Amino acid sequence: PLFLERDYEIPPFRKDFDTRKYVKETFDKIPFVEEEKE
Numbered sequence: 001p002l003f004l005e006r007d008y009e010i011p012p013f014r015k016d017f018d019t020r021k022y023v024k025e026t027f028d029k030i031p032f033v034e035e036e037k038e
Helices: 019-028 033-037
Strands: none
């Protein structure tokens, strides 16, 4: 699978894992093109 070859940190699949926090922190590292429109 290609996704295993990417440099992603695989989040732990636990019931107490804060997925929303992980996603937010992950996307905060990505510069969005939409921000350049403002």
